[in-house]
Amino acid sequence: MSQAFGNPTTTLPLAPGLSWLSIVRLGLVQAALGAIVVLTTSTLNRVMIVELGLAAVIPGLLVGLHYGVQITRPVWGHKSDTGRSRTHWILGGLALLAIAGTGAAATTLLFEQSFLAGILAAILAYLLIGIGIGASGTSLLALIAMKTAVERRAAAATITWMLMISGIIVTSIVVGAQLDPYSHERLIAVTAATGVVAFGIGLLGVAGMEKKPSVDRQEERAATTSFRESLQDVLEDREARLFTLFIFLSMLAFATQDLILEPYAGLLFGMTPGETTGLSGTQHAGVLLGMILVGISGAFFGKRYPHLPRHFIMGGCFGSAVALAALALSTQSAPLWPLEINIFLLGATNGAFAVAAVGTMMILAGQGRKSNYGMRMGVWGAAQAIAFGLGGVLGTVALDLGRWLTASDALAFAAVFTIEASLFLVSTIVATRIGRPALTSSNTLPDAAIMPGE
Known part of the structure; x- marks a missing residue:
């Protein structure tokens, strides 16, 4: 020690602590998070400005909103500390993110009909996106920290973040190929499919991880x-x-x-x-x-x-x-x-x-x-x-x-x-x-x- x-x-x-393979599996969950987020902060940002002709400040404020709502991260972290399973919070947050991301894509249809309806729906979607990221991402990092030996944590952080970047890159390439010729309906379908795939990856990534022993003796500290x-x-x-x-x-x-x-x-x-x-x-x-x-x-x-x-x-x-x-x-x-x-x-x-x-x-x-x-x-x-x-x-x-x-x-x-x-x-x-x-x-x-x- x-x-x-x-x-x-x-x-x-x-x-x-976790094996390298287990660390990679949990890192893939972070990649799944990044895959959904990039669609809402990059692809949808461009669609709002170019295809919908909205002022650039609109998607800018929506992205800022999804960051701002993440001030609730301590709440989700505490709930994962006191709950029976961090896995439930990881998967629940990821599911919410996938649904909210699809909802954000669907606002493109609303904007075509009514700016007010579109902006209200977008605000709700981005609020839920921020909550989903906060609940899932916070609980995921806590789980990795609990299960990884200290001397491996710097490497675990590298693996996790590199996989996240890889997820963003792969998603950008694949989605970019699937979106042409562009339509709002195609954007919604591709975003929904991305969410389903990401949730599946998350499910496989966290399976059995919570049962692995923690690297410290939590019984020596107050619950x-x-x-x-x-x-x-x-x-x-x-x-x-x-x-x-x-x-x-x-x-x-x-x-x-x-x-x-x-x-x-x-x-x-x-x-x-x-x-x-x-x-x-x-x-x-x-x-x-x-x-x-x-x-x-x-x-x-x-x-x-x-x-x-x-x-x-x-x-x-x-x-x-x-x-x-x-x-x-x-x-x-x-x-x-x-x-x-x-x-x-x-x-x-x-x-x-x-x-x-x-x-x-x-x-x-x-x-x-x-x-x-x-x-x-x-x-x-x-x-x-x-x-x-x-x-x-x-x-x-x-x-x-x-x-x-x-x-x-x-x-x-x-x-x-x-x-x-x-x-x-x-x-x-x-x-x-x-x-x-x-x-x-x-x-x-x-x-x-x-x-x-x-």
């Missing part, structure tokens, strides 16, 4: 009781508070860049829409490389070096800050700046910190005085969702404000990139405090912080 980030101690042997007591356990935990702050700041910086990179490449580097789409692919290739690096390192060295996830978090955040600072400088050198290299490095550092953060989230989820994996995952998931919802809006607002104040695209983009780099630097500073003992008379972390390692 060793502390997650602290000094070694000893105790009785723990369960070995979760009321929502208030469970939430209080999280809020009184210094590590949990720090990590919540870190998740919010880092994901705010991560999300703020998302909507402005392609406009930047188009305005200052003269890239065509096809070229900027390719640039987005370059960034995602970097993200995958960063994730793979963390996953391989965690698989081979996680048991020997328990501090490794925190080092990847700090390195990834600092590297992201450097890459964004370079982009701020590139505004004065466009179009001569090696933009593709810069974007690839930004993606790699983003991927490294993001997946290491998920791995650390899984480690810290088991450190409470109470057995409340779901509540902790819910709190951090809510922080992430709020940051993502705010990030997209703040990035575009800051850019428009900067262009209005300076009358210069270059200065406006430089200012936004600098703000994002600053957020990543602050995130790095916060990350240095995660896992360090508080200033007390003891040189060790509380017993609740003890996690299995070597």
